[in-house]
Amino acid sequence: MxxxxxxxxxxxxxxxxxxxxxxxxxxxxxxxxxxxxxxxxxxxxxxxxxxxxxxxxxxxxxxxxxxxxxxxxxxxxxxxxxxxxxxxxxxxxxxxxxxxxxxxDEGDLELSRTDAGMERQLRQLDILNQVLAALQQVRDLDRILRIILAGLTFGKGLEFNRAFFFEVRGDEVFGRLAVGPLDGGEAERIWARQDLSRLSLAELFAQLDADEEAPPIQRHVEQLSFHLAAAAPQLRVSLERQACTMLRLPPEREPGSVCLLDMTGSQESWLVPVRLPAQGSSPDGEEGAIRPARGELRGFLLVDNAITRREPTSEHLDALTSCARHLGFALERARMNRDLDERLQELQDAYAQLDRRQEQLLKAEKLAAVGRVTGNLAHEIKTPLMSIGGFARLLVRELAGQEKARDYADRVLKESRRIEHILEALLDYGVPQMLRREQVDLAVRAWQQTERLAEDFRERGIAFTLEVPQDPCWVWGDPLRLDQLLHIQLQNVLDLNEPRRDGGRCRSLLVRVEQDEDATRLIVADDGPGVPTHLITTLFEPFVSGRESALGLGLAQARDIARRHGGDLHLAQPGRLGGAEIITTLQGRNHGTHPVRG
Amino acid sequence: MARILFADDDESLRMLYQEEFQADGHELHFAATGREAVELAKMVHPDLIVMDIRMPEMDGLEAMGRIVAEDNEVPVIIYSAFPHHKEDFSSWLADAYLVKSMDLGELRRTIERTLRDKGC
Structure with a gap:
């Protein structure tokens, strides 16, 4: 030019x-x-x-x-x-x-109109295809809805101004998701941004997923809810239908009834119910039945052109109906996938539990084997040891007046006794004894055990508090073994606070028994320095001890007793007094009166 | 004075029992197996039997069963290194069950008490 x-x-x-x-x-x-x-x-x-x-x-x-x-x-x-x-x-x-x-030229224009119509249809098909492809990969309900709603409002394809999804649960309707401008001012901003960014539909999906802040229309729709019974009859009739219905704002509202279009702020809208697919139906509508069975109503799609006020074509409305149908299938697929995921998770949990059980079983078998060997070994050692110790004692008696020789014999006797104590502990741990169960009041047992050791606690300057409920704490267990379990834990505190060691390391001890329907808990907590970090994970394993002179079987045995009573031992650190806290959990009140084979 | 039968397969222990209890003025008899204990019991009619469990030929529990079947009055003290035989109901025939210890004080006290109960 x-x-x-x-x-x-x-x-x-x-x-x-x-x-x-x-x-x-x-x-x-x-x-x-x-x-x-x-x-x-x-x-x-x-x-x-x-x-x-x-x-x-x-x-x-x-x-x-x-x-x-x-x-x-x-x-x-x-x-x-x-x-x-x-x-x-x-x-x-x-x-x-x-x-x-x-x-x-009008002739050219007619041709052009035909071309434009075909082009529009192609664009719609393209959008529907992209929506369906995106739905195939998605399980999350909100993402499914965003894809559908974005497709309905996207550019020059289906080009509704706004799209909403309302969820129906029983008689209640909740606004779940909305896409598009809340009003004309926002429409200018949104559409200008879309024109400039020229996003593809796939990019728009990604952008919607990435948006951290909910757009105004979304915040608005989330606040909408009403009872179906209170809705205008027009809406209820629409939900009974399969196809698309146009809703128009009535000139006068029925008193007390809910007007959906008042809520969304539009003069007229188009609504399609979203139902889960009936058995045997397909998203393309080929049920092969004269009156296809209707699936469960999950909600409805609502679209409008509140800003441009343009009348949608029948093609647009067909596309809307198709979207609602596919949404129903996507929801069903998502539900089935969720079910599948839950089943899968259950299976994985079961496998993990099985693995843990197998590991525990293996460990228990190993320990049992070690126990049998230890038991036999202890027996074989104990008999000659009895002779050594017994004759050493006789020598001590016979050597009266020969102080040096008597001292030697005395040392033999003392060392033999020490070995004997170790063997007794090994035998006790390695060869578990049968439980003789009866109704045991754990509160009374705790009181008896603390009383037995009260003097020892006083000697070490440890103030102990016993907290037990007024009512009996009945558990179905072996009283001697439960005494042993209590004694081990209390003795453990005493051993760690021997006056000879460093003058005592804790000043307060709490022994507490509590019981509810599900569990009975024995809590032994102190204000000492706690279990050393390197021992925390293995504290209840056999042969683990914080003291060099100890064999490390006490807490392992306590845990064994608890487990044989259907409970367990746990360490909480820092505990309620700031130091170590060992919690023994046994069966609760509900199990207390039922014998359990040990 | 009472007749006491000790059954234990360990020679040193039998010797130890002898050293320990002969001074008490009792008549002591010793068996090294369960079978020997049964035979000896028939012969000496002890006032009390101290019985180990693990012994060759016949274990202490079986021996005790046979002896008690012959003489229901004779008291038996099981004296074993294994505490868990307490779970074995055959051991419930015994008048006492003690776990072996180099300190024979508990055994001595139990022997004296049992004999006293029997009127010896």
């Missing part, structure tokens, strides 16, 4: 050319100033004022890309449509655009 074209030639062409500069002034090629075109209506029905962000002339001026618009006759003040080709200029005129207005 240049300004060398003769004016008479231009008059003969169905063309009008002018240049719009950066100041939005329009001039002919000869430099004649034209009145500003004012309002331009784009073919996408956006209404924009020359110079505003949405104006295609302005956009071309900015991004240097050509635009094409077709203005329908009623917008051109005539009977013919007008095409606008907007071409950005370069060089010295960069920032200005050349606008070519061309009358459209």
């Amino acid at each position: 240049s300004d060398t074209l003769p004016a008479n030639m231009l008059d003969q062409l169905p063309l009008r050319l002018y240049i719009v500069d950066e100041g939005h002034q329009a001039r002919t090629l000869n430099g004649e100033l034209l009145p500003t075109p004012g309002v331009i209506h784009g073919s996408d029905c956006h209404v924009c004022v020359l110079g505003e962000d949405h104006c295609p002339i302005r956009q071309s001026s900015r991004d240097g890309r050509p635009r094409h618009l077709r203005l329908p006759p009623h917008l051109c003040g005539g009977e013919r449509s007008v095409d606008l080709d907007i071409m950005p200029l370069r060089g010295e005129q960069a920032g200005s655009v050349l606008v070519v207005e061309r009358d459209v």
Whole structure:
């Protein structure tokens, strides 16, 4: 194009050319100033004022890309449509655009309409395909809904202004998800951003997933809820149907009834129920039955064109119905996947538990084998040891007056006794004895055991507190073994606080018994320095001790007793007094009166 | 004075028992197996039997069963290194069950008490 074209030639062409500069002034090629075109209506029905962000002339001026618009006759003040080709200029005129207005031949226009219709259908199909493909990969309900709603409102495909999903649970309806602008002002911002970013549908899905802050319409819809019984009859009838229904704001509201469109702020909307698929149906609607069975109602899709007020075509509404149908299937698939996941998780948990049991069993078998060997060994050692010790004792008696020899014999006797104690502990741990169960009041047993050792605690300067409930704490167990369990723990505290060691390391000890329906707990807590870190995980294993001189069987034996009573031992550290706290858990009140085979 | 039969397969222990209890003025008899104990019991009619459990040929529990079957009045003290034989109901025939210890004080006290109960 240049300004060398003769004016008479231009008059003969169905063309009008002018240049719009950066100041939005329009001039002919000869430099004649034209009145500003004012309002331009784009073919996408956006209404924009020359110079505003949405104006295609302005956009071309900015991004240097050509635009094409077709203005329908009623917008051109005539009977013919007008095409606008907007071409950005370069060089010295960069920032200005050349606008070519061309009358459209009606024959061409008809052809063009057919093309546009096909193109629209193709776009819709493309969107539906993308939505379905995205749904195949998604299990999360909110993501499924976002994909559907984004597809319904996406660009030039289904192009509803807004889409909502309301969930129906029994008689109650809850706003779950919404996509689109809350009002006209927001519509300008959203659509301008979409025009500029030119996101594909897949990118839009990703962006919706990534959005951390819920958009205003989402925050709005989450606050909506009502009872179906209170809804206007029109809505209830719509939910009984399979297909799409148009809802229109009634001129007068029924007193006391809920008007859904008042809630969403639209004059008219289109609603499709979303049902889980009935058995044997397919998302493409080929049930093969005259009256297909209806699945459970899960909610409904609601769309509107509250901003542009454009009437959707029947193709749009078909696409909406199709989306609702596919949503039903996606929900069902998500539910089945969740069920499957739960089953899988249950299986994994069961396997993990089995592994743990096997490990425990293996460990128990190993310990039992060690126990048998230890038991036999202890027996074999004990008999000669009895002789050694017994004769040493006789020697001590016989050697009266021979102090040195007597001292030697005495040492033999003492060392033999020490070995004998170790053997007794090994025998006791290695060869578990049968439980003789009866009703035992653990509170009384705790009181008896602490009383037995009260003097020892006083000697070590340890103040002990016994907390037991007023009512008996009945457990079904072996009284001697439960005494042993208590004694081991108390003796353990005493041993760790021998006066000879460092004058005592803890000052307070709490022995507490508590019981509820499910468990009986014996708590032994002190204010000492606690169990050394390196021993925490193995504290209840045999041959683990914080003291060099100890064999490390006490707590292992206590745990063994607890486990044989259906309970266990745990270390809580720091405990309620700041030091170690050993919690023995036994069966609760509910189990207390039922004999359990030990 | 009472007749006491000790049954234990360990020679040193039998010797130890002899050293320990002969001074008490009792008549002591010793068996090294369960079978010997049964035979000896028939012969000497002891006032009390101290019986080990683990012995060759016949264990102490079986021997005790046979002896008591012949003489229901004779008291038996099981004296074993193993505490868990207490669970074996055959040991419940015994008048006492003691776990062996180099300190024979408990055995002595039990012997004296049992004899006293029997009127010896």
